[in-house]
Amino acid sequence: MELFFFIPIALLSVLLAFGVVFNKSPIGSAVSLIGMMLCLAGVFVIQSAHFLAILQVLIYAGAIMVLFMFVIMLLNLKTAEDTVWKAREHNTLLSVLTGFLVLGLVYKLVEIATDANFGPGMPVAENFGTTEMVGAKLFTDYVLPFEVASILLLVAMIGALVLAKTKTD
């Protein structure tokens, strides 16, 4: 039953990932990425990581991708400027090699995953991956990293402000 949901979602996410890479316009890429994120949220749900699935939708598909959209709009990039996927004239060989390299990477990763021979997973409780469970973990064992993460976000916010603001004087 799980497999029944998993295979289409997985295929769709791979397809959308290719969409991100090979789409001509940045907007197209972004839209594909949003789609891929949503698919992955589905994968998370299948893995009964409900809380993370929601975060995936809210943060990634929502906040982060909106930011991407904003920037793309702000810069008003024309598709012509980024002449999409096309072997670079003076570096055909390099591109082909890159392709092979990535294929090799996929092959090796898949090979490692299939060779590992994992047994069946442990049975999990009914409330596995709920907000309650993750939250309890987050505020007990991982409270320090959690606070550090908040500082990280604060720093990133200030950094982004400093970097992006125009010099007005």
Next chain:
Amino acid sequence: MVELEYYLILSGILFSIGVLGVLVRRNAIVVFMCVEIMLNAVNISLIAFDRYNNQHDGQIFSFMVMCVAAAEVSVGLAIVISMYRNKPTINLDEFNLMKW
């Protein structure tokens, strides 16, 4: 019950696609998106192992990854904007500053 391997394979494939994107695209924003794909691919692995081992640590880690991704994207896009101001393009072939 889907085997762990399927998730790992999905994760690997998505990661490789992300790598491919980083390597071949010249648009800085799209390169960023590909980095996001790679991060997400790793999240899949983390969550799959979590479920497999019946624990929550991997989920916390994914959570942290999301935090880092958010921070990274905000700073990164700010950098892209300032790059664009500096030189009205975000084509990475125009930026070979690493040479010095």
Next chain:
Amino acid sequence: MLQLAWLIPLIPILGSIVCGVYGLKLGKDKVAKIACGGPILSFLITLLVLLGFLLLPEGVHVWEQILFNWIPVSDFVVQWGYQIDPLSLVMMLVVSGVGSVIHVYAVGYMYEEYSFYRFFCYFNLFLGAMLILVMGNNFLLMFIGWEGVGCCSYFLIGYYFDKKSACDAGTKAFVVNRIGDFAFILGVLFIFNQFGSIDYTTVFSAAPTTLIYGSETATMICILLFIGATGKSAQIPLYTWLPDAMEGPTPVSALIHAATMVTAGVYMVARCNVLFALSPLSMNIVAFVGGGTAVFAATIGMAQNDIKRVLAYSTVSQIGYMFLACGVGAYTAAIFHLITHAFFKACLFLGSGSVIHGMHHEQDMRKYGGLKDHFPITHITFLVSTLAIAGIFPLSGFFSKDEILFHSLMDGNIILWGMGVTGAFLTAFYMFRLVFMTFYGEARYDLTFHPHEPSKIMTTPLVILAFLAFFGGLLGIPLFHGWHVLHEWLEPVFHVNPQAIIDYSTQHMIAEGHHVPLFESLTHEPSHNVGLEVSLMAVSLLIAIGGITAAYFFYIKFPNLPDKVMEGQWGFELVKNKYEVDERIDEYIVQPTVEGSFYLWKGDAKVVDGAVNGAAQTIGWFSKLASPYQSGFVRNYALFMVVGFLAILIMVY
């Protein structure tokens, strides 16, 4: 009070730093105060330490002060520590005492010279290094002092660095000393190899049961150490630097000859007496080299006309006496002569300095004559010291030289005694030749200028030293056994227990099937034949008077005689040219070395530089190959990362 010992070398060194760094700002008077205050303070502290040492409980003869671990390398630990024992105390007193007097004199002598502060910077450092040398409790610390005095002598001999001869003399002193230093450090390494330690106490207490009597190892160590001593103490064959060292200002010569530097070799041999006791062969070498040098240098001294050069050869000759004494095992006599020599030689040098000062830096004795009225104090003190060095009763030199002669006859053999007596005669002759040519006879200088006695600051040291030269002999009147203060004082240092050596060595030699020697040099009991000693004293006194009379005849009575007699004699020419040793060394050693160095340089430029440049070019070529991959595009770097990542994956899984 013994705890203050660490200050003794430190004070002059600090003084040196202050003079060197702040000398220009402080001005001459303050520099002079600091420079003289340091050594005098050291001397006073030495007296306190002496007092503390005397208050030590009965039977304690060594007191060590360990300041810190200097070089701790696993089981090889060198400590920075000072050893206070009778020998080092004697040396400390001589070095700091005579050194202080010379410092005071130098203030007067150098006052008109340029870079006054630089002079005192080196001077204080010199004294500090010498104090480290005599106080150190291990061979490496001695080596530090050893190198320190060598280095300072280089600075001071080349003090007039705008004069080429002075620079050359400095370089020569340094290079010749280096040869000796090399042998010395080899000897120290050998000692470490044998004993696993370089501390005096460890080495000397272990020596009788570690080294076999008369073995090659013992001889090797002793000879290496002795070569070091010949370099520092200007003995054959490494004596050539000392006469040239006269290029430095006169107080420097006084300091080098009297208080520091040249006595270092004697001190070292005396310090290592246990090792030398194990090697009769090297004892003989020491004795013969010493005796040979005593005669050899004295003959050269007879024919020199430069007042300082005569004194320089006289020092070489007197140090030869000390080694002669060491070689026959009469270490006390050697140290005794070292002390008295420090007094009268310092006085002689300072006296010659005040003559040179008063004669506007004229050093040629042929242009002196009849100066005794112009230099009353210098004349008296100089005469006292000359009588002392010539060995006239009852001045200090008489006792010390006589003791050496006595021991060389009793403990050595008739040849050594003959050398000593010949040396004594020659010494009396050339020293009085010097006195007569300088202070008596007709004035041969330009009568238009008036020689003048220097100021009080220069004459007071002369008086002090002349006083010491007169009465210094009271330290060790050799005639009456038991009166010999110095001998009893130094007894703990020079006492070797022959039984331990004999037992160990006999056991080993039998085990190895060697012939067991008679241990003559160890079992030999020093004899005290009072009648013989008195008659020997009379002989040496007569010889000294004979030398003086000869000088009187040649230079006062018949001043034209020397020229007539010596004219055209090949022997005289040879002596006058210092046996042409310098020329031969230059021809057979220096020139080939220079030529060889030239070829080595050529070879170096081709082979070594070629290799280095070739390596650099190869790397440059590889860099050129690699540089296209440094494209500056982040993407390319990412590509290489992925390649590496994949490679790791393939390798690990």
